[in-house]
Amino acid sequence: MKARTMTSFERVTTALNQREPDQVPLFLFLSLYGAKEMGMSVQKYFSQPDHVVTAQLKMKAKYRHDCLYAFFYAAIEIEAMGGEVVYTDCGPPNTGQPVIKSSSKIKTLDLPRVRTNRCLIRVLEVIQQLKAKVGTGDPIIGVVMSPFSLAALQLGLGKYLELLYFDRHSFRTLMQKNSVFCIEWANAQLEAGADAICYFNPLASPDLIERKTYLNTGYPIDKLTLSQINGPTAMHLASGMTLPVVKDIIDTGAAVLGFSSQDDLDQIKQETYPNICLLGNLNGLEMVHWNTDQARQQVRLIIDKVGPGGSLILADNHGEIPWQVPEKILLAISEAVQHYGRYPLDGNKK
Amino acid sequence: MNKIRASIKEFTHALLQINRTEAARILNRCYKSENDFCQLEQIIRESLDHIGTGWEKGIFSLAQVYMSGVICEQLVDSYLPQAAVGPKTAPKIAIGVLEDYHSLGKRIVSSVLRAAGYELLDFGSGLSPEKIVTKTIEHQVDLLLISTLMLPSALKVAEVKQKLQHAGEKIKIIVGGAPFRLDPQLGQRVGADAAGSTAFDAVSLIEKVYKT
Numbered sequence: 001m002k003a004r005t006m007t008s009f010e011r012v013t014t015a016l017n018q019r020e021p022d023q024v025p026l027f028l029f030l031s032l033y034g035a036k037e038m039g040m041s042v043q044k045y046f047s048q049p050d051h052v053v054t055a056q057l058k059m060k061a062k063y064r065h066d067c068l069y070a071f072f073y074a075a076i077e078i079e080a081m082g083g084e085v086v087y088t089d090c091g092p093p094n095t096g097q098p099v100i101k102s103s104s105k106i107k108t109l110d111l112p113r114v115r116t117n118r119c120l121i122r123v124l125e126v127i128q129q130l131k132a133k134v135g136t137g138d139p140i141i142g143v144v145m146s147p148f149s150l151a152a153l154q155l156g157l158g159k160y161l162e163l164l165y166f167d168r169h170s171f172r173t174l175m176q177k178n179s180v181f182c183i184e185w186a187n188a189q190l191e192a193g194a195d196a197i198c199y200f201n202p203l204a205s206p207d208l209i210e211r212k213t214y215l216n217t218g219y220p221i222d223k224l225t226l227s228q229i230n231g232p233t234a235m236h237l238a239s240g241m242t243l244p245v246v247k248d249i250i251d252t253g254a255a256v257l258g259f260s261s262q263d264d265l266d267q268i269k270q271e272t273y274p275n276i277c278l279l280g281n282l283n284g285l286e287m288v289h290w291n292t293d294q295a296r297q298q299v300r301l302i303i304d305k306v307g308p309g310g311s312l313i314l315a316d317n318h319g320e321i322p323w324q325v326p327e328k329i330l331l332a333i334s335e336a337v338q339h340y341g342r343y344p345l346d347g348n349k350k
Numbered sequence: 351m352n353k354i355r356a357s358i359k360e361f362t363h364a365l366l367q368i369n370r371t372e373a374a375r376i377l378n379r380c381y382k383s384e385n386d387f388c389q390l391e392q393i394i395r396e397s398l399d400h401i402g403t404g405w406e407k408g409i410f411s412l413a414q415v416y417m418s419g420v421i422c423e424q425l426v427d428s429y430l431p432q433a434a435v436g437p438k439t440a441p442k443i444a445i446g447v448l449e450d451y452h453s454l455g456k457r458i459v460s461s462v463l464r465a466a467g468y469e470l471l472d473f474g475s476g477l478s479p480e481k482i483v484t485k486t487i488e489h490q491v492d493l494l495l496i497s498t499l500m501l502p503s504a505l506k507v508a509e510v511k512q513k514l515q516h517a518g519e520k521i522k523i524i525v526g527g528a529p530f531r532l533d534p535q536l537g538q539r540v541g542a543d544a545a546g547s548t549a550f551d552a553v554s555l556i557e558k559v560y561k562t
């Protein structure tokens with residue numbers, strides 16, 4: 001007998017629980033891509049919650065994937081702190097000048113309260129409206145920057161690394177403040193209706209910070225912060241390599257790990273199953289010039305190696321599909337998942 | 351020779367621990383015993399090179415690469431007179447960040463090149479294609495190094511190339527930064543003469559591209 005088709009929500013929770021759903025769940029992380037869908041500039045698109053809500057629902061139906069994504073752009077947290085955001089055509093907005101100009105300002109730094117902040121409220125409104133439309137059928141994913149990685153935007157990465165190695169005292173003060181902000185921000189999104197929080201933390205990747213330093217600095221902050229977020233979390237290294245820190249991340253209690261296209265598929269499955277669900281790892285930058293055949297092959301490869309037993313959500317490896325990826329590639333990815341991703345998996349499918 | 355090998359090993363270790371006091375102590379000791387600036391330069395260059403290669407292989411982190419550069423820059427300033435080693439003035443090289451405001455990649459590439467004895471012009475960050483082309487022509491640059499972090503900025507290299515060609519310039523372009531590292535075909539697609547995946551590639555690419 002053919003199993004009944006699951007809702008996106010059921011599909012995802014089954015995969016999270018290390019069981020095989022009806023098919024491999026697919027998350028297309030469409031943030032600024034919504035502006036392309038709506039035919040408007042990125043700046044105009046993010047200025048009104050309605051735009052994002054409409055685009056999310058349209059793109060969910062069009063690409064038949066399994067999540068609604070409430071992410072605007074990383075720089076929104078900096079905007080909320082009074083920083084500048086620089087918009088470009090056909091690309092994500094970026095932060096302007098660092099908001100913390102000197103480490104001496106950290107002691108007196110005041111971070112915003114989420115519920116009274118104009119920028120962050122826009123995101124909460126998107127989540128509320130989406131929740132009202134989809135109820136419990138489709139998972140809504142909220143996003144925060146980890147306290148440890150947000151500091152790269154607050155100070156600029158170079159200055160931040162100097163703080164991390166040469167001024168541990170100010171580093172700790174900043175982490176305490178960022179952690180309080182991050183917990184409040186994540187919980188506000190969960191209360192608004194988000195079902196899970198994607199916790200972006202590329203600085204946990206040994207590509208950026210060597211494991212020994214991470215374990216002594218960012219890691220305790222991550223554990224503390226994640227333990228106070230009242231819902232499931234995905235630790236996402238935003239395309240940074242994860243393998244050397246996989247066991248540490250499992251110990252944080254995160255339900256999901258966003259892994260990199262640089263991670264070996266066999267090895268990552270071996271080291272994570274059945275302790276954490278994997279999310280990834282299509283290379284979003286290469287996707288820009290794939291043809292539909294390549295898209296299909298890439299999907300198939302990941303499903304064959306990582307799909308067995310559940311515990312895989314197929315997605316790009318960065319947490320954001322670039323504007324430049326053609327729609328036909330997203331459609332090809334979605335079709336390939338319907339074709340190769342039905343459980344029980346059959347590696348011999350043509 | 352064994353003595354210098356041992357010093358390089360010790361110095362590399364101090365850099366990897368981000369221990370600037372220890373790094374300074376080692377250099378100071380070497381200088382006192384040998385009184386030779388060239389040897390200090392060799393210790394710094396080879397240690398940084400080792401750390402950079404290690405990053406490429408996934409053994410060391412970007413933070414270790416960057417912080418070793420910071421420590422060495424400080425040491426170079428305090429221990430070596432500015433012109434201890436005559437810089438290579440040919441080819442004339444410039445570096446700039448196209449569109450983006452993230453200058454860390456540029457900073458790392460610049461310190462690697464300076465450690466390898468190259469002199470280079472810094473055009474800054476957040477440059478539009480017009481601006482980088484104007485500056486390149488104005489300064490009669492032979493080789494233009496471009497660093498980017500965002501994909502839309504990386505794609506604008508094609509515009510830089512086109513504008514240089516329209517101006518009748520045959521200036522070679524070497525690109526680098528995260529989008530080029532994560533998509534090895536991107537450099538070729540935007541018309542760059544070469545693309546490096548790490549800052550340390552800059553040295554060999556300059557030699558390769560300038561010869562052709």
Ligand code: B12
Pocket residue numbers: 031072073074075092093094095145149150152153156157200201202203207208237238239240241284285317318320322412415452454455456458459495496497498499500501502524525526527528529531532545546547548549550551552555
């Ligand atoms: C850490 C990180 C973050 C952190 C901190 C970012 C920061 N630096 O300020 C956080 C989480 C905050 C973040 C946010 C975002 N990020 Co980010 N992030 C990264 C990550 C993991 C590392 C980036 C980094 O700073 N590396 C350090 C620098 C120094 O490394 P590098 O540029 O590679 O330079 C080295 C070499 O490439 C080389 N090099 C550099 N220049 C040159 C030049 C020459 C000539 C040569 C030879 C060599 C060379 O030398 C350096 C040392 O060896 C990369 C992915 C990755 N795996 O690299 C994504 C990445 C850069 N991010 C990306 C994006 C999109 C974003 C956001 C816009 C997402 C969003 N929608 O909000 C925001 C923007 C933030 C902002 N500034 O407003 C994309 C950019 C490409 C794209 N898709 O457009 C990347 C590439 C991820 C991906 N796989 O797509 N990010």
